[in-house]
Amino acid sequence: MSNSPLYYAKILLFGEYGIISNSNALSIPFSSFYGSFGFITKGAETPEQIESNRHLAEYAKYLQTLEINDEFFTKFDFERLNRHIIEGLYFNSSIPQGFGVGSSGALVAAVYDTYAINKIDPDTTLSQENLPLLKKQLAIMESYFHGKSSGMDPLICYLKIPVLLSSSNNLNPIQLPESGNSSAxxxxxxxxxxxxxxxxxxxxxxxxxxxxxxxxxxxxxxxxxxxxxxxxxxxxxxxxxxxxxxxxxxxxxxxxxxxxxxxxxxxxxxxxxxxxxxxxxxxxxxxxxxxxxxxxxxxxxxxxxxxxxxxxxx
Structure with a gap:
């Protein structure tokens, strides 16, 4: 997929476990690791690409069952997604899996960004009012990987900006303090x-x-x-x-x-x-x-x- 956007890893600076119990949470994108969509070149495929393509096919099936059963859930262009999977779509990612930096979040963000119909767009349609809706949609998508998701990981990977979640469940994109010259x-x-x-x-x-x-x-x-x-x-x-x-x-x-x-x-x-x-x-x-x-x-x-x-x- 030519010129496919990059989806960065995330770091939850504060809020692990407390996020489940009404604490504040602060999460930031981490551009040292990232993923993007690509297509397998026939004759030059790698085991990792084949495995990624297989996982995408399973994930697409899961999303289709959600769309049938959940009136709230966002719609997807499954015809295009499934055609791309047959054509060799895979997620080329440097984000280590199981290391707490959002490997599944980046994949969810990529699928939502590329295949969701009427997606909430960070540049055009994102607002303070629909930010919780976006987080909930992404949480439903990520539940495939962890059983339960807060939606914060894919949200950061999708928006690519720091976000503060307050205990009152308010979401606020924020600016981090200027990176200083101190020894800390x-x-x-x-x-x-x-x-x-x-x-x-x-x-x-x-x-x-x-x-x-x-x-x-x-x-x-x-x-x-x-x-x-x-x-x-x-x-x-x-x-x-x-x-x-x-x-x-x-x-x-x-x-x-x-x-x-x-x-x-x-x-x-x-x-x-x-x-x-x-x-x-x-x-x-x-x-x-x-x-x-x-x-x-x-x-x-x-x-x-x-x-x-x-x-x-x-």
């Missing part, structure tokens, strides 16, 4: 193993059956999460890192199964030295984790074996 930085660390979103969410939902845990989540986790977002957007670096430490420590205590085993010691060391703090990037269990360092160059001495990747300078 936000970075990614690769655990080296994919996470399993559904099993991690199942663990969380089981915990949520406990009233004591629900109270802790509301009075501590969500409080720290929302304070981090507020301080980050205001550029209040000291307040930001103060709440980050509380958030990182809380996750270590209460979300232990979600932290990749090979990064637990690194997580603990950050809290002990205050050189950096780690938090989940998505549902956890593997994939990437997010890191925040008040002095990145100083923290790098400890972090260098893990090949951190800077995503934002504060």
């Amino acid at each position: 930085a936000i970075f990614l660390i690769n655990s080296g193993v994919p996470g399993k979103t559904q099993s991690m969410v199942s663990i969380f939902m089981e915990k949520m059956k406990n009233e004591g845990f629900r109270r802790l989540l509301k009075n501590q986790f969500i409080k720290y999460n929302d304070a981090c977002i507020d301080a980050f957007l205001k550029g209040e670096i000291k307040v930001f890192f103060k709440n980050l430490k509380k958030l990182s420590s809380w996750v270590l205590t209460h979300f232990t199964p979600m932290i990749p085993e090979n990064l637990v010691e690194l997580w603990e060391k950050g809290l002990a030295t205050n050189e950096y703090y780690l938090k989940l990037c998505g549902s956890g269990g593997g994939g990437f984790v997010l890191g925040f360092a008040p002095d990145y160059e100083k923290a790098y001495k400890t972090l260098s074996p893990y090949n951190p990747q800077i995503i934002f300078r504060l």
Whole structure:
């Protein structure tokens, strides 16, 4: 598909799990990873292209069952989509699967953008009023991959701009603070193993059956999460890192199964030295984790074996 648009990965800076429980969430596009549609060249196909084409065929069948059963759901040009699949359509993506950076979200965004009829267009028809509708449509589409979706991942991949979701369920496209020249930085660390979103969410939902845990989540986790977002957007670096430490420590205590085993010691060391703090990037269990360092160059001495990747300078 010539000149096919790129659909970037996303990073949920804040809001993992809390998003299910009415916390604020802040998600940003991440252009280091991306995907786009292409067509298989006969005689030069790769196993990955063939597998992607097969998955698209299965996904198209799923979307057709949704359209039949859901009056709310957006309509698709299935004649064109199915013809393209027969012709060798595949999704060429550098976004690692199961790493918490929106591999399924980018694919959903691409299908919606290319094949939805009367789509909500970011450049022409998007408004504050129909943004929740767009998020809901994309959530329904992504439910194929995870069983349940908030719609935030494909929304960021589709809009390609940062979005703040407030606890009152208001969606607001926002400007991030200017990337500064300070020594502080936000970075990614690769655990080296994919996470399993559904099993991690199942663990969380089981915990949520406990009233004591629900109270802790509301009075501590969500409080720290929302304070981090507020301080980050205001550029209040000291307040930001103060709440980050509380958030990182809380996750270590209460979300232990979600932290990749090979990064637990690194997580603990950050809290002990205050050189950096780690938090989940998505549902956890593997994939990437997010890191925040008040002095990145100083923290790098400890972090260098893990090949951190800077995503934002504060």
